[in-house]
Amino acid sequence: MKFTATSLAGSYVIELEPYSDERGWFARSYCEREFTQIGHVKPWVQLNHSTSYKKATLRGMHYQLPPFSEIKLVRCIAGAVYDVIVDLRKDSATFLQWFGVELSAKNKRMIYIPEGFAHGFQCITDNCELIYHHTEFYTPNAEGGIRYNDPLININWPLPAGVISERDASHTYLTAEFKGI
Template sequence: MIFTATRLTGAFVIELQPYTDERGWFARFYCKNEFGQHIGHTKEWVQLNHSISYRKGTIRGMHFQHPPYREIKMVRCIAGAVFDVIVDLRRDSPTFLQWTGVELSATNNRMLYIPEGFAHGFQTLEENSALLYHHTEYYTPEAEGGFRHDDPAFAIEWPLSVSSISARDSGHPFVDNNFKGI
């Protein structure tokens, strides 16, 4: 695996290095020792989720969990392609309220490692796009938080027009001056 830091401290793009032969390919996408050595990851993955979005242009996000249920996520696209976005919500971070995005696809073999204290969302770039998510905390409904994908405080540059978004996600609040981070 190749670990590349993003411009947001603690977030990494991880590229798989497949072994290929006439049968196809094989790649490791998690090794406790490598993750500890390269990025300092020591927490246990406690929940794995899988999502499929049928329509190109679908947006899911921007989601996070409030303390003490902040979570590390690792996201990998296994079908189609997505523009995956994270926003730094850590109150003492030098990149507070800044975002970055990366294309994840079934063919580019990238994953995104998202530290605690980030909001996460994505937009599908192809129909029938599927993601796998690893989480270090259990989903806790009472700790759930979110912000609008089109919040001017973030000014996220989504690559496509929105074709589909849930009522829940479109109903998230905008960031206001009272938001001090998580």
């Protein structure tokens, strides 16, 4: 695996390094030894799989509040998405900045998302599937969200928003008084 630090401290784009032959390809998507080199020491406690049917579908921006903050490792295994993270860490030099990257079945990239980040994605093809590893269990009463189109963050999504859940569309906008998590 190749780890490339993003502009937001503690987050990485990870590229698989597949071994290919006449049968197909094989690659590791997790190795404890390699992940400890970027400071990852928490165990993965939950693995989720999502499917989105329509191009332009938008999911996010989700996070969990302390003490249930989580690290996520996200990989697209079908289709292609524009994956976005937002730094919500109150003491971070990149507070309220965002980073986006294309994840697809073809490019085999993953994104490593530290605690204190909001996460979301937009499908840039039909029939997208993502696998998410989490270091914390889903805790509904610790769930937070921000609007995908919050003007304070100003994410540059590749497409106009298509299908979006009522919950995601009703997240509140951040204000200048937002102090982070």
